[in-house]
Amino acid sequence: MSAQNIVVIGGSAAGPKAAARAKRLDATANVTLLQKAPELSMASCGYPYYIGGEFDERNQLLATPTGVVRDEAFFAAAKGVNAQVNTEVTTIDRDNKTVSCVNTVTGEKDTVPYDKLVLCTGATPRRPPIPGIELDGVRALSEMRDADKLRELRDTGEVKDVVIVGGGLIGIEVCEALAESGMNVNVVEMLSQLLTFLDWEVAKLVEKHVKSKGITVHTENGVSEFLGENGKLTGVKLNDGSVVPCDLVVVSIGVVPNATLAKEAGLEIGDFGGISVDTHMRTSDPSIYAAGDCVEIPNRITGKKAYAPYGDLANLEARVVADNMILGDTAVFPGTVNSGICKVFNLSAGSTGLSEKRAKAEGFEVVTATNASLDKPGFMGAKLLVSKMVADAKTGRILGFQCVGPGEVNRQVAEAAMTVMNGNTIFDIGVADLPYAPPFSLAIDHFITTAHILENKKAGRMAGISNADVKERIDEGTAPFILDVRAPTEFEEMRLNVGETLIPLGTLRNSLDKLPQDKDAEIVTFCKISMRGYEAQRVLEAHGWTNVKVMEGGIMAWPFKVEF
Structure with missing residues (x-):
């Protein structure tokens, strides 16, 4: 039996992964990697940090962890892969199972045969038709x-x-x-x-x-x-x-899938313009696979096709491709929950699953909770996290999670991503066994606390209101009675200055005469993060007030102007 010819088009993330793993799984295969750009295996997600001076040696974007640049010689010697840069594939002949290509430097043309073909052609930036876009600069x-x-x-x-x-x-x-x-x-x-x-x-x-x-x-x-x-x-x-x-x-x-080759070859293209693939990452041609930013994959929550151009997914998809090419259809890529994170100066911002807006658009009835709290004990150098959890109102299944702050956002979003993928509920997470030690987290992790808040809301023990809704009511001139239950020193350091009344939680039970005496009057309580706000709500309800809400996340989650 002759050796299998595998051709991979695209040498950024998915392509090198598919080529190298295929060769590892079948050392007899002839694996060819064709790359239009002059570089291979570019860590493109690192571009902003190279630009910003986080590191100075550009080849670090192209190198292995041991510092070896992943060039043609590296792929030949270390991986057994025939990698060719500056090589643009111009056409795919599915009938004869060949690809035509041209060297962009010399103009030399070539035809390469394949038994299995992998398209990892990536994406291209959106270029809006704005006058002057061709200007230098x-x-x-x-x-x-x-x-x-x-x-x-x-x-x-x-x-x-x-x-x-x-x-x-x-x-x-x-x-x-x-x-x-x-x-x-x-x-x-x-x-x-x-x-x-x-x-x-x-x-x-x-x-x-x-x-x-x-x-x-x-x-x-x-x-x-x-x-x-x-x-x-x-x-x-x-x-x-x-x-x-x-x-x-x-x-x-944003970017759009680079699916021109696939489209011209007659492969099926999806609604987002990406290449359609099944769960084995196989295209509409059984001899052609695709992975990375050029494909459409399922959303694991909605079941609908999605476009998710992320570097981690590209590598995971490529691994599935290689397994299926060499071992048969043994591997499945189930799709994405759209997990992502980015650094924003001194903050991190991450999310996974569906936002509240997206969940409602998909027809879910949702309940949400906002939690502002520390990532670890104060004596261990704690930093703030502000999170929002979105769950199915009927079942309690967690549909999405967002987190921002200077604290350990990545841990929270990683926990949430596994939760969303596994279909866990707020009740599952409320008793989750996570690793704990003071250098790493609170005794009850921030993520678990967020689930507890949502559980309290779902059970009717806590009535919440978002800071956006409070601000809208203030701007409309229909503000409720706003009760700040922080300490006077906290109030002096930072306050909303929206007509709030300061009654520290420790004096609240003896200061009920300072509240609206109409027990049906709307009262919104808050504190720094609204734990004391929730306790104030419980106190007031115990004394007969019937319309008390907690401003979730407190002043630390207030995205508007504050007074110092």
Whole structure:
């Protein structure tokens, strides 16, 4: 039996993983990796940190943990893979099982036969049809050369004013990288918030932090034109008519699947424009597989197809591809719960599963809880976390979780991701056995506490109200009686200044005459994180008040202006 010919198109994340694992599983296979770019195995998620000066050696983005650059020679010697860079595949001949390619440097053409073909063609940045987008100074961040250029501009100091178009993951990471180098940064986002994987009130905490770093944020605004002189960028005109002068624009409004080859070959394409694959990562052609940012995969909660261009998923999908090519259809990739995290200056912001907005759009009846608390004991250098948990109101199944703050966000989101994937309920998590020691967490972990809050709400023991709803009532002039039960020293240090009444929790039972005497009057209680706010609610209800709500997350989760 002759050796199997495996051809992999694309050399960023999924491609090298599929090629190397296939060769490990079948040492007799002839594995060829064709890459259009001059580099292989680029750690593209690290581009913003290279730009920002977190490290200086660009080859660290291309190297193994031991420092060996993953180039053609490395793949040949260490992996047994025939890797060819600067090689663009132009057509796929499914009938004859060949791919045609051309060397982008020499122009030399070639035809490569395959028994199994893997498409890992990635994604391309969205390029909106905005006048002036062709100007010198308008850039994206998708390739190594983009990172090299932005790092060069950072190092030379020739750019002073920059506009980031798009407030998503990449946009915010690039914003931080350039702002830390001393540039004056404006972020323009067409939607009402940054980081749309978060619910509005959680995203506003991130925006508040970004603004505190001197960044100007324009939400609910877009770019109508890029302005320039003699072919060079001079500024950005926004939809509201204002003009932001700048020397550099980084367009970061998401990516689209690079599925042109697949489409031209007649493979099935999904609603998002990505390549359709089954659970074995096989395309509509049984001899062709696909993985990475060019494919569509199921959402594990809704069952619907989703587009999830994440580096970790690309590697996992590629592993499944390799197993199925060599071992038969033994491996399954069940899909995504859309877990993600990013660094935002001194904060981290992460989420998994469905936001409240998305869950409702999918037809779920939901109950939510917001928790502001520490990630570990105060004597161990605790830092704040603000989380929001979303659950099915009928079953208590946890559908999603969001967390922001300077604390250990990654731990919380990782716990939540496993919970969402496993279909656990708030009751399961309320008694979860997680590792505990003071250097790592509280005795009752923040994630478990969030489930406890949600359990109390679902059982009717706690009535909550979001800070966004409280602020809306204040702005409308229909504010309830707002009761701050913190200590006077806390009030002096920071307060909402929205007409709240200060009655410390320790004096509340002896100060009931200071409250509205109509027992049906609406009262909203809060404290620093609203644990004391919840205790105040229980006290007032025990004394006959019937319409008491807790402002969830307290003043630490308040995304609006506070007075110091």
